[in-house]
Amino acid sequence: MADELYRLLSGILQGMSHAQLSQEPERVAGLVVPAREGFSKRQRIEAVLENLTQEDLAQLALKFAAVRHDILLDEAGRKVLEAGDPPLTQITRRDVARILGDDLAGERSTVEVVEGYFPLSSPLEDFLGSGGESLRNQITRYMDHNQGDWSVEHLFGEIGAFDCSKARFGALLEETVHPLTRSGDDQTKTVAALNAVLARDGYELAQEGEISGHPLFSFRSLARGVSGRPKNLIFASRGPKPEIGFADAINNDLVILSGEESCLVYDRPIGASGLVWSELVAWWGEATPGADAADLGARLQESLASDAERKLFATYFKAYRSALGEALPALLPQVYLHYDPAIVKTLRHRLPLPRQRMDFLLLLPNRQRIVIEVDGKHHFSENGRPSLKVYADMVSADRELRLSGYEVYRFGANELVGDNAEARITDFFDKLIRLHNIRQ
Structure with a gap:
């Protein structure tokens, strides 16, 4: 994952001109890329990136991802930062999906809930097609127009939710229990059911505030604890x-x-x-x-x-x-x-x-x-x-x-x-x- 992160960041910087390299990284992420006489862009980039730790690279990736709305870059950075955390296992994610049945989005459209966190398709793919429907259109068809054709478990497999970073999965769950998605008894019962499963891995949806009198929930560690694995x-x-x-x-x-x-x-x-x-x-x-x-x-x-x-x-x-x-x-x-x-x-x-x-x-x-x-x-x-x-x-x-x-x-x-x-x-x-x- 660290190698992939390096490759993605290097590709972004390589797409800049020499002048942009001297300005954009510092403006966006506080990264200074010095201009060096006789150095190519690649040499300038390597000289800077090779001195950064994995955590530095991950933090850099998150800053660029936020500006560029780049989900793949954001995901690569988050996975590096989560490397030492307790996992949110595929077993738990599957059980979460089964609790939700065939209704991830409640009163909202499924695409509206999902597309901010997972790459679905580009507008060009939606327009031209490629011998079949784009993932975005399939989700609309099989989860909203014909509810029940796809289960949430199937959806998770299609969008990559079983393997994504814990932060991304948690953010999706926050949307799933947001008051715009679920309210009243439906929200309360869904949160309780999800927490019973999430607790096995040490996580929960905890109320962090209200909006118009409705609870807002945040995904977090059940117990803060100490980072790192004990040894010696x-x-x-x-x-x-x-x-x-x-x-x-x-x-x-x-x-x-x-x-x-x-x-x-x-x-x-x-x-x-x-x-x-x-x-x-x-x-x-x-x-x-x-x-x-x-x-x-x-x-x-x-x-x-x-x-x-x-x-x-x-x-x-x-x-x-x-x-x-x-x-x-x-x-x-x-x-x-x-x-x-x-x-x-x-x-x-x-x-x-x-x-x-x-x-x-x-x-x-x-x-x-x-x-x-x-x-x-x-x-x-x-x-x-x-x-x-x-x-x-x-x-x-x-x-x-x-x-x-x-x-x-x-x-x-x-x-x-x-x-x-x-x-x-x-x-x-x-x-x-x-x-x-x-x-x-």
């Missing part, structure tokens, strides 16, 4: 802090410079369903022949730094291991997310998030990542004295994590010890489990 989890250190070379142990490649022998490194792929305890136990059993869940639990407890952390860890498994069974999320202690300051100079091109280690991490479905911190006095003091700087650094790091899509929850260490500690911990996890709809 480094956790449960029971010795010296590992020196790790990477920008984010959840999303990037790593280099452990020292201390690897004291850590656990989970290097299996982690999918959209997150990481559950049974998967962690299976990995542990293969990595440590003869070991079982009890051995893994004991190994993880060795990394816990305080009575408060041990209480939280033990209560979680006591309360939910049987209740959630195979769906129990793995509670990972002492997770190192970011690279050590000792090797920052060797990784100048990468930026760290401020915090080096998380007390606990849960990887839940739909890319939801839950960080749990247990705060002792060292979170607020330096050399035994209260420190506004230490506190400011902590809350600054929390902000960065939240802006990156993490949920961050903090306990004071004194909350997790004493007679009411277990009830306080289970109350928190009960609410968290309900919030994220985790069930056996």
